[in-house]
Amino acid sequence: xxGAGPTLLDQTQQRLRRSPLVLGGLALSLSLAAVLTSCGxxxxxxxxxxxxCSVTVQIPSSGNALxxxxxxxxxxxxxxxxxxxxTLAVPCGDQVSLTATAAYPTQHPFTGWKVGGQSNSSxxxxxxxxxxxxxxxxxxxxxxxxxxxxxxKPSASPSATPSAVTLDQWVSYDSATKTxxxxxxxxxxxxxxxxxxxxxxxxxxxxxVPSGWSVTVNFSNVGTTNHSAVxxxxxxxxPVFSGAGTPNPTMGTAPGQTAxxxxxxxxxxxxxxACLMPGHEAAGMWETFTVTSGGVPSVEL
Numbered sequence: 368x369x370g371a372g373p374t375l376l377d378q379t380q381q382r383l384r385r386s387p388l389v390l391g392g393l394a395l396s397l398s399l400a401a402v403l404t405s406c407g408x409x410x411x412x413x414x415x416x417x418x419x420c421s422v423t424v425q426i427p428s429s430g431n432a433l434x435x436x437x438x439x440x441x442x443x444x445x446x447x448x449x450x451x452x453x454t455l456a457v458p459c460g461d462q463v464s465l466t467a468t469a470a471y472p473t474q475h476p477f478t479g480w481k482v483g484g485q486s487n488s489s490x491x492x493x494x495x496x497x498x499x500x501x502x503x504x505x506x507x508x509x510x511x512x513x514x515x516x517x518x519x520k521p522s523a524s525p526s527a528t529p530s531a532v533t534l535d536q537w538v539s540y541d542s543a544t545k546t547x548x549x550x551x552x553x554x555x556x557x558x559x560x561x562x563x564x565x566x567x568x569x570x571x572x573x574x575x576v577p578s579g580w581s582v583t584v585n586f587s588n589v590g591t592t593n594h595s596a597v598x599x600x601x602x603x604x605x606p607v608f609s610g611a612g613t614p615n616p617t618m619g620t621a622p623g624q625t626a627x628x629x630x631x632x633x634x635x636x637x638x639x640x641a642c643l644m645p646g647h648e649a650a651g652m653w654e655t656f657t658v659t660s661g662g663v664p665s666v667e668l
Contacts, residue, residue, distance in 0.1 A: 420459035420496045421666075423535060424448040425503045434475045434506040440464045446668070450556065450566050454535035456667045457496050465492040467504040475506040499532075532663075537565045538574055540664040545580045547632075547664050551640060551654075554590020554622075559651050561590040564640060568651040573667040574640070575657045576632045580664070583629040584640070586613050586620065593619030594642045598630065598656055606630075607638055616643035632658045 424437050428451060437448040439455055441463045446455050457463060467490075469477045479488040481503040494500055530543035540547045554561040559568035576582055586596045597612030599605065606612040611630035613620055619642075620626050641653035 420461075420498055420500075421454050421456045421534065422463050422465075422494065422496055422500045422502060423452065423454045424465070425452050425501065426450070427503070427506060427508075429475060429508055433470060434508070435467055435469045435477060435504060437502075437504055438466045438468070440466075452536050453668055454666055456534075456665050459497060460495065462493055462495050465494070465502060466490070469506060475508055478505045478507050480504055534664065534666045535668075537572075538664065538666045540576075540580075542663060545577075547576050547580055547582045549574060549582060549584045549640075551584050551586045551596050553586070553588045553594035553596065553620075553642065553652075557590075561592065562642070562647055562650045562652040564596070564642075564652070564654050567654060567668060570639070570653060570655040571668065572654040573657065573665075574654065575659050575662075575665045575667075577662055577664065578632060578635050578658050578660055580632050581629060582611075582632050583627065584611075585625070585627050587625045588620050588622050591622055593621055593644055594647065594652070595619045595644055596626075596640055597643050598638050599641050599643070600636075600638055604643060607636075608633060612643075617645065619644045634658060635660050 422439065424439070426433050426435060426437065426448060428434060433449070433451060439446045439448065441455065441457050441461055448455075455463070465480075467477050467480070469475060477490075479486055480492050482492070482494065482500070486505075492502070494502065531539065531541045533539040537550045537552075538547065551564050552566075553564060555563060555566045558566045562568060565572055584596060588594045595613045595616035595618075597606050597616045598608055600607055608630040610628055612628060613626040635658050638656045638658070639648075639653045640656050641648040644652075
Protein backbone atom coordinates (compact mmCIF):
# COMPACT_ATOMS: atom_id res chain seq x y z
CA UNK A 368 0.00 0.00 0.00
CA UNK A 369 3.04 2.36 -0.09
CA GLY A 370 2.11 3.44 -3.57
CA ALA A 371 -1.05 5.07 -2.20
CA GLY A 372 0.93 7.73 -0.27
CA PRO A 373 3.22 8.14 2.75
CA THR A 374 2.36 6.11 5.83
CA LEU A 375 1.90 7.63 9.27
CA LEU A 376 5.40 6.40 10.17
CA ASP A 377 6.86 8.11 7.08
CA GLN A 378 5.12 11.38 7.94
CA THR A 379 6.37 11.24 11.54
CA GLN A 380 9.94 10.59 10.42
CA GLN A 381 9.79 13.49 7.99
CA ARG A 382 8.51 15.83 10.73
CA LEU A 383 11.32 14.74 13.03
CA ARG A 384 13.92 15.32 10.33
CA ARG A 385 12.58 18.85 9.81
CA SER A 386 12.45 19.58 13.54
CA PRO A 387 15.15 22.04 14.76
CA LEU A 388 15.57 19.95 17.97
CA VAL A 389 17.15 16.53 17.54
CA LEU A 390 15.77 14.65 20.55
CA GLY A 391 18.43 11.96 20.62
CA GLY A 392 21.34 14.39 20.38
CA LEU A 393 19.89 17.26 22.42
CA ALA A 394 21.21 19.88 20.00
CA LEU A 395 21.52 22.52 22.71
CA SER A 396 23.23 25.00 20.42
CA LEU A 397 19.93 25.53 18.67
CA SER A 398 18.31 26.46 21.95
CA LEU A 399 20.55 29.53 21.89
CA ALA A 400 19.31 30.62 18.48
CA ALA A 401 16.51 33.10 18.11
CA VAL A 402 14.64 32.87 14.84
CA LEU A 403 13.25 36.27 13.94
CA THR A 404 10.96 36.44 10.94
CA SER A 405 10.06 39.61 9.04
CA CYS A 406 12.76 41.66 10.75
CA GLY A 407 13.19 44.21 8.00
CA UNK A 408 10.57 46.51 9.39
CA UNK A 409 10.73 48.45 6.13
CA UNK A 410 9.50 48.06 2.58
CA UNK A 411 9.82 44.64 1.03
CA UNK A 412 11.62 43.96 -2.21
CA UNK A 413 9.43 44.71 -5.22
CA UNK A 414 9.50 46.35 -8.61
CA UNK A 415 7.41 49.21 -7.22
CA UNK A 416 9.63 50.13 -4.29
CA UNK A 417 12.95 49.06 -5.80
CA UNK A 418 14.26 48.02 -2.39
CA UNK A 419 16.70 45.14 -2.13
CA CYS A 420 17.33 42.82 0.81
CA SER A 421 20.40 42.97 3.00
CA VAL A 422 21.70 42.68 6.56
CA THR A 423 23.62 45.64 7.97
CA VAL A 424 25.69 44.96 11.09
CA GLN A 425 26.72 47.87 13.32
CA ILE A 426 29.46 47.01 15.81
CA PRO A 427 29.80 49.40 18.77
CA SER A 428 33.13 50.74 19.95
CA SER A 429 34.73 52.09 23.09
CA GLY A 430 37.07 54.95 22.28
CA ASN A 431 38.71 53.95 19.00
CA ALA A 432 38.44 50.19 19.55
CA LEU A 433 35.66 48.00 18.22
CA UNK A 434 34.16 45.83 20.96
CA UNK A 435 33.88 42.70 18.85
CA UNK A 436 33.15 41.12 15.50
CA UNK A 437 30.26 39.21 13.91
CA UNK A 438 30.27 36.12 11.71
CA UNK A 439 27.36 35.74 9.29
CA UNK A 440 26.48 32.53 7.47
CA UNK A 441 24.06 32.56 4.53
CA UNK A 442 23.51 29.87 1.88
CA UNK A 443 26.57 28.00 3.13
CA UNK A 444 28.85 31.04 2.75
CA UNK A 445 30.50 32.81 5.69
CA UNK A 446 31.13 36.55 5.94
CA UNK A 447 32.99 38.26 8.80
CA UNK A 448 32.06 41.76 9.91
CA UNK A 449 35.07 43.41 11.56
CA UNK A 450 34.38 47.10 10.89
CA UNK A 451 32.08 49.56 12.61
CA UNK A 452 29.43 49.02 9.94
CA UNK A 453 29.06 46.57 7.08
CA THR A 454 26.35 45.25 4.79
CA LEU A 455 25.75 41.80 3.31
CA ALA A 456 23.33 41.60 0.37
CA VAL A 457 21.26 38.39 0.35
CA PRO A 458 18.29 37.11 -1.67
CA CYS A 459 14.99 38.19 -0.13
CA GLY A 460 13.50 35.48 2.08
CA ASP A 461 16.84 33.80 2.88
CA GLN A 462 17.94 33.12 6.45
CA VAL A 463 21.18 34.49 7.88
CA SER A 464 22.82 33.07 11.01
CA LEU A 465 24.81 35.59 13.10
CA THR A 466 27.34 34.86 15.85
CA ALA A 467 29.05 37.62 17.85
CA THR A 468 32.52 37.49 19.41
CA ALA A 469 33.74 39.89 22.10
CA ALA A 470 37.14 41.50 21.51
CA TYR A 471 37.50 42.15 25.25
CA PRO A 472 35.43 39.43 26.94
CA THR A 473 36.53 40.37 30.46
CA GLN A 474 35.91 44.12 30.32
CA HIS A 475 33.23 44.17 27.62
CA PRO A 476 31.41 40.82 27.39
CA PHE A 477 28.74 40.22 24.76
CA THR A 478 25.25 40.76 26.22
CA GLY A 479 22.81 40.28 23.33
CA TRP A 480 21.39 41.69 20.11
CA LYS A 481 19.37 44.68 19.00
CA VAL A 482 17.24 43.91 15.94
CA GLY A 483 14.53 46.22 14.64
CA GLY A 484 13.95 47.74 18.09
CA GLN A 485 13.84 44.32 19.78
CA SER A 486 16.38 42.91 22.24
CA ASN A 487 17.54 39.31 22.36
CA SER A 488 20.14 37.72 24.65
CA SER A 489 20.83 34.62 22.55
CA UNK A 490 24.41 33.81 21.63
CA UNK A 491 23.39 33.02 18.06
CA UNK A 492 20.81 34.92 16.03
CA UNK A 493 18.99 33.81 12.90
CA UNK A 494 17.06 36.33 10.83
CA UNK A 495 14.84 35.86 7.82
CA UNK A 496 15.76 38.77 5.57
CA UNK A 497 12.63 40.39 4.19
CA UNK A 498 14.00 43.85 3.45
CA UNK A 499 16.72 46.09 4.89
CA UNK A 500 17.59 44.45 8.22
CA UNK A 501 19.77 46.26 10.75
CA UNK A 502 21.47 44.23 13.50
CA UNK A 503 23.61 45.48 16.37
CA UNK A 504 25.47 43.24 18.85
CA UNK A 505 25.54 44.63 22.39
CA UNK A 506 28.49 44.58 24.79
CA UNK A 507 28.72 45.64 28.42
CA UNK A 508 30.24 49.11 28.84
CA UNK A 509 30.46 51.03 32.11
CA UNK A 510 29.18 54.55 31.54
CA UNK A 511 29.36 57.76 33.53
CA UNK A 512 26.18 59.72 34.11
CA UNK A 513 24.71 60.33 30.66
CA UNK A 514 24.43 63.80 29.21
CA UNK A 515 20.93 65.00 28.39
CA UNK A 516 19.91 63.86 24.95
CA UNK A 517 19.22 66.61 22.41
CA UNK A 518 15.62 67.25 21.51
CA UNK A 519 14.92 65.22 18.38
CA LYS A 520 13.85 67.10 15.30
CA PRO A 521 10.58 66.02 13.74
CA SER A 522 11.15 63.93 10.65
CA ALA A 523 9.32 64.33 7.39
CA SER A 524 6.42 61.98 6.80
CA PRO A 525 7.52 59.07 4.60
CA SER A 526 5.98 58.75 1.18
CA ALA A 527 3.63 55.86 0.47
CA THR A 528 6.21 54.36 -1.90
CA PRO A 529 9.75 55.25 -0.79
CA SER A 530 12.20 55.88 -3.62
CA ALA A 531 15.33 56.85 -1.65
CA VAL A 532 17.19 53.81 -0.34
CA THR A 533 20.42 53.63 1.68
CA LEU A 534 22.18 50.35 0.93
CA ASP A 535 24.98 50.92 3.46
CA GLN A 536 27.16 53.79 4.71
CA TRP A 537 28.79 54.08 1.28
CA VAL A 538 26.07 53.73 -1.35
CA SER A 539 22.52 55.07 -1.64
CA TYR A 540 20.14 55.56 -4.53
CA ASP A 541 16.85 57.13 -5.58
CA SER A 542 14.74 55.01 -7.91
CA ALA A 543 12.50 57.97 -8.79
CA THR A 544 15.38 60.00 -10.25
CA LYS A 545 17.54 56.96 -11.16
CA THR A 546 20.54 58.37 -9.33
CA UNK A 547 23.23 56.67 -7.25
CA UNK A 548 25.50 58.31 -4.66
CA UNK A 549 28.74 56.48 -3.85
CA UNK A 550 31.01 57.71 -1.06
CA UNK A 551 34.44 56.43 -2.11
CA UNK A 552 36.88 56.93 0.78
CA UNK A 553 40.50 56.17 -0.05
CA UNK A 554 42.64 54.77 2.76
CA UNK A 555 39.73 54.14 5.15
CA UNK A 556 41.01 52.57 8.41
CA UNK A 557 44.35 51.81 6.73
CA UNK A 558 43.04 48.61 5.12
CA UNK A 559 45.58 47.03 2.72
CA UNK A 560 48.22 49.53 3.90
CA UNK A 561 45.91 52.37 2.85
CA UNK A 562 45.47 51.07 -0.71
CA UNK A 563 41.71 50.59 -0.50
CA UNK A 564 38.31 52.18 -1.02
CA UNK A 565 35.73 52.12 1.79
CA UNK A 566 37.84 49.63 3.75
CA UNK A 567 37.88 47.04 0.95
CA UNK A 568 40.46 46.04 -1.67
CA UNK A 569 41.06 43.65 -4.58
CA UNK A 570 37.50 43.99 -5.88
CA UNK A 571 35.86 42.75 -2.65
CA UNK A 572 33.32 45.57 -2.72
CA UNK A 573 30.88 44.99 -5.59
CA UNK A 574 28.62 47.87 -6.63
CA UNK A 575 25.99 47.25 -9.32
CA VAL A 576 24.01 49.95 -11.13
CA PRO A 577 21.37 49.57 -13.87
CA SER A 578 22.20 50.90 -17.32
CA GLY A 579 21.05 54.47 -17.89
CA TRP A 580 21.32 55.57 -14.26
CA SER A 581 23.39 58.56 -13.15
CA VAL A 582 26.21 57.90 -10.68
CA THR A 583 27.81 60.55 -8.47
CA VAL A 584 31.03 59.56 -6.71
CA ASN A 585 31.96 61.67 -3.68
CA PHE A 586 35.66 60.88 -3.35
CA SER A 587 37.70 61.70 -0.25
CA ASN A 588 41.28 60.82 0.62
CA VAL A 589 41.84 60.00 4.30
CA GLY A 590 45.11 58.20 3.58
CA THR A 591 48.69 59.38 3.84
CA THR A 592 49.55 59.60 0.14
CA ASN A 593 47.91 60.82 -3.05
CA HIS A 594 45.07 58.72 -4.51
CA SER A 595 42.58 58.90 -7.36
CA ALA A 596 39.34 57.18 -8.37
CA VAL A 597 38.42 56.32 -11.97
CA UNK A 598 35.93 53.93 -13.60
CA UNK A 599 38.06 51.78 -15.94
CA UNK A 600 38.14 48.33 -17.48
CA UNK A 601 40.36 45.68 -15.89
CA UNK A 602 43.16 46.60 -18.30
CA UNK A 603 42.29 50.22 -19.12
CA UNK A 604 43.84 53.46 -17.92
CA UNK A 605 41.22 55.97 -19.10
CA PRO A 606 37.62 56.50 -17.95
CA VAL A 607 35.13 54.23 -19.72
CA PHE A 608 32.37 56.83 -19.29
CA SER A 609 32.64 60.55 -19.89
CA GLY A 610 33.60 62.34 -16.69
CA ALA A 611 33.98 59.09 -14.70
CA GLY A 612 37.04 59.99 -12.66
CA THR A 613 38.86 62.43 -10.42
CA PRO A 614 41.13 65.08 -12.01
CA ASN A 615 44.70 64.14 -12.95
CA PRO A 616 44.30 60.50 -11.88
CA THR A 617 48.00 59.61 -12.25
CA MET A 618 48.94 62.59 -10.05
CA GLY A 619 46.13 62.00 -7.58
CA THR A 620 44.26 63.96 -4.93
CA ALA A 621 46.27 64.93 -1.86
CA PRO A 622 45.55 63.53 1.63
CA GLY A 623 42.69 65.35 3.30
CA GLN A 624 41.25 66.57 -0.01
CA THR A 625 38.01 65.66 -1.79
CA ALA A 626 36.68 65.49 -5.35
CA UNK A 627 33.28 64.76 -6.90
CA UNK A 628 32.41 63.46 -10.34
CA UNK A 629 29.17 62.38 -12.02
CA UNK A 630 28.68 60.14 -15.03
CA UNK A 631 26.01 58.17 -16.86
CA UNK A 632 26.33 54.38 -16.58
CA UNK A 633 25.47 53.98 -20.25
CA UNK A 634 27.03 50.65 -21.19
CA UNK A 635 26.32 47.23 -19.65
CA UNK A 636 29.52 45.54 -18.51
CA UNK A 637 31.99 44.79 -15.73
CA UNK A 638 34.36 47.58 -14.73
CA UNK A 639 36.43 48.85 -11.81
CA UNK A 640 36.68 51.85 -9.57
CA ALA A 641 40.46 52.07 -9.43
CA CYS A 642 43.24 54.31 -8.21
CA LEU A 643 45.52 55.13 -11.15
CA MET A 644 48.44 56.35 -9.08
CA PRO A 645 51.43 54.27 -10.27
CA GLY A 646 51.36 50.80 -8.67
CA HIS A 647 48.22 51.35 -6.58
CA GLU A 648 45.71 49.38 -8.68
CA ALA A 649 48.17 46.49 -9.06
CA ALA A 650 48.51 46.44 -5.26
CA GLY A 651 44.76 45.94 -4.84
CA MET A 652 43.33 49.47 -4.81
CA TRP A 653 40.24 48.77 -6.90
CA GLU A 654 36.61 47.75 -6.39
CA THR A 655 34.16 46.01 -8.70
CA PHE A 656 31.66 48.18 -10.58
CA THR A 657 29.03 46.49 -12.75
CA VAL A 658 26.44 48.03 -15.04
CA THR A 659 23.45 45.71 -15.37
CA SER A 660 20.67 45.58 -17.93
CA GLY A 661 17.94 46.14 -15.32
CA GLY A 662 16.94 45.81 -11.68
CA VAL A 663 18.02 48.15 -8.89
CA PRO A 664 21.44 49.15 -7.52
CA SER A 665 23.08 46.80 -5.05
CA VAL A 666 26.19 46.48 -2.89
CA GLU A 667 27.94 43.25 -1.96
CA LEU A 668 30.83 43.08 0.51
